[in-house]
Amino acid sequence: MRLRYAVFFLVLAATAQADWTILSTVSEPGLSGVVHRHVVLENGARSERITVDLAIFSTKSCTLRVLQNKDGAESLADLMRHEKCVAAVNGGYFDEKFAPIGLRMANGQLIAPLQRARLITGVLVASSRGVQIVRSREFSQRRGVAAAIQCGPFLVDRGQPISGLNDSHLARRTFAATTGGSRALIGVCSGVSLAELAKILATTSLAEDLKIERALNLDGGSSSAFWFARENGNAFSISEQKSVRDFVGIVPK
Secondary structure, eight states, X not given: OHHHHHHHHHXXXXXXXXOOEEEEEEEEEBGGGOEEEEEEEEETTTTEEEEEEEEEEETTTEEXXXXXXTTSOSOHHHHHTSSOOSEEEEOOOXXXXXXXXXXXXXXXXXXXXXXXXXXXXXXXXXXXXXXXXXXXXXOOTTSOEEEEEEEOOEXXXXXXXXXXXXOSOOEEEEEEEEESSSEEEEEEEEEEOXXXXXXXXXXXXXXXXXOEEEEEEOSOGGGOOEEEEBTTSOEEEEOOSSOOSEEEEEEEO
């Protein structure tokens, strides 16, 4: 009888860790070769469904900008009306006085300095070397950096999900990721834990021939926002639920 119960609980544990499977995907082309990918995934063990929206771009034709929203007066959708971005998400963390938490560089200018903190362990960088995600300790301003935003935690490194991430708190998530080739992406996900998001990004084929090497969590929860310019001039938009300090936009080179 004890053996039977032991086997039963082992089966339950294995089922609880079941992989996410893709139920449907829809892709649509945007401007400058950027592609919007809408993915619906399901975890059959828990009867959960989530959605992931990605803006995938070539780092040969596009790069990233950090867009400031110092007083929080503009939403992402409002800001996109007068910026030349083809897609964008919300940016990094900020305090109650609306000051950035962690490094910010915009248009080659330092806005806030690099910080050493447990949570903000990575930097999303756009420079003459392309778009990169680096560890905070790896970052250098001597490489022609045009835009940089420090955030975290790291979700994926060397193609593997980071271990030890929180697996209980569910929230909307915003993230950026790079591949081993010349593609990068920004994205948003409906309510999921950091650990589950890391697993999805590292092990699920969200787009054809897309293998994520590094991924970094951006500010999430009620800050999460996503915007994509369609070819026909309309936009796909997921609005933030509160004012945020800055945004990360994809722009043509």
